[in-house]
Amino acid sequence: MSVTRRHLLLLLPAAAIAWKHVLAGTPEVSPNYKLSEHWWSMLIDLPKCIGCGNCVRACQTENDVPDGYFRTWVERYHVTDYDIENPHVDSPDGAKEGFPPSKEQGGKNFFVPKLCNHCADSPCTQVCPVGATFISPDGVVLIDKKYCLGCRYCVQACPYGCRFINPKTETAEKCTLCYHRITKGLTTACCEACPTGARQLTDLKNPSDPIHEFLKTHSVQVLKPYMATHAKVFYNGLDGSVR
Amino acid sequence: MNAFKDAGHIFRLVAVFVVGTLVFFGMRAFLVPKSFGQYGHYRGDALAEVAGRPVNFAGHQACEDCHSDVLEKKKSGRHAHVNCEACHGALAKHADDPGSVQPAKLDTAVLCVRCHEANIAKPKGFPQVVSADHSSGMPCDTCHQPHSPSIETAETAKAATKATTGGTK
Numbered sequence: 001m002s003v004t005r006r007h008l009l010l011l012l013p014a015a016a017i018a019w020k021h022v023l024a025g026t027p028e029v030s031p032n033y034k035l036s037e038h039w040w041s042m043l044i045d046l047p048k049c050i051g052c053g054n055c056v057r058a059c060q061t062e063n064d065v066p067d068g069y070f071r072t073w074v075e076r077y078h079v080t081d082y083d084i085e086n087p088h089v090d091s092p093d094g095a096k097e098g099f100p101p102s103k104e105q106g107g108k109n110f111f112v113p114k115l116c117n118h119c120a121d122s123p124c125t126q127v128c129p130v131g132a133t134f135i136s137p138d139g140v141v142l143i144d145k146k147y148c149l150g151c152r153y154c155v156q157a158c159p160y161g162c163r164f165i166n167p168k169t170e171t172a173e174k175c176t177l178c179y180h181r182i183t184k185g186l187t188t189a190c191c192e193a194c195p196t197g198a199r200q201l202t203d204l205k206n207p208s209d210p211i212h213e214f215l216k217t218h219s220v221q222v223l224k225p226y227m228a229t230h231a232k233v234f235y236n237g238l239d240g241s242v243r
Numbered sequence: 244m245n246a247f248k249d250a251g252h253i254f255r256l257v258a259v260f261v262v263g264t265l266v267f268f269g270m271r272a273f274l275v276p277k278s279f280g281q282y283g284h285y286r287g288d289a290l291a292e293v294a295g296r297p298v299n300f301a302g303h304q305a306c307e308d309c310h311s312d313v314l315e316k317k318k319s320g321r322h323a324h325v326n327c328e329a330c331h332g333a334l335a336k337h338a339d340d341p342g343s344v345q346p347a348k349l350d351t352a353v354l355c356v357r358c359h360e361a362n363i364a365k366p367k368g369f370p371q372v373v374s375a376d377h378s379s380g381m382p383c384d385t386c387h388q389p390h391s392p393s394i395e396t397a398e399t400a401k402a403a404t405k406a407t408t409g410g411t412k
Binding site: 035047048049050051052053054058061062063076077078098099101102104105109110111131132133134135136137142143144145146147176179180181183184186187189192193194195196197 | 282285289290324325330358364366369
């Protein structure tokens, strides 16, 4: 069969669409993972945190986070006596190399690891004008890099300061709760690297997850509850001075 | 027919709307990705794309499959709940191909103090030392075995004494 010029012109758009699919490749899917069976969250047991920075380093290794940017970081709080409204907070290089000895003596001193709170009502997904950021059916706030315009609305909207613009890709970036790991049955890189168990990945839809018992028996808080974000990173032993 | 005598402009307007609508739906079908709206107002394929990233930390399960001897050693010590990669670093490449990718030897003088250097903000019950006073710069593994760090048995205590006194006793 000879292909006329007319036929070729008709075939070109179809070929272009087919080629696009070839280039996109087949995304890797974990066969036994069901989105509807999970609702991911994280427990941070503050009395166990030693501020070693293992989580920060692990996150940067696992996710190729550029230098000077953080998907997770650790803050050191110093609260003097009764003045809980004015804590001194430092986080040198996100605690990537841990903390130097404290300058201040006395008072109350502790570490607070921070990361995306994977809010069930997240302000960042509400402001995205193009649908590039979303809450996945298993409760993780994710970014579609191909759709993100880099408009920075979400960076401003996050009450916890958990987003940044990747200087290389010029798109928004944040903690994915190691979505590529948890969908394969692994824990997150930060939880894997935490030496004291201060960070624990938890699944609220898993009835045998120890989180249920923990939440019942401990004084657990989320950050900025008044923002009504329904944050899912639970802090045990959170001090009132933490912002 | 008279009613439509001067209605040519209306037909043209309707035609413009019809063509416009067709162009809109045509473009929409062409430009909006297939998976958009699969789960919500976003591209459903993005989930698989995010999940498709390669893993760098193998996870302690992978380590324990081969290194059961280390697991046995760790089990009774204070480091029982410290995962391998917390100290040894991300080693998924080693787990995938143990023959050709070997983990680097660790420097305990640098590694141990990341956790155990004294800091006022650390929990009081956590074992902490001022490394300069505690070991005067000697690597920690002179006395402590990282996989089971307590110095308890007579044998390890003797080895530690020997090391600190330069073998004179």
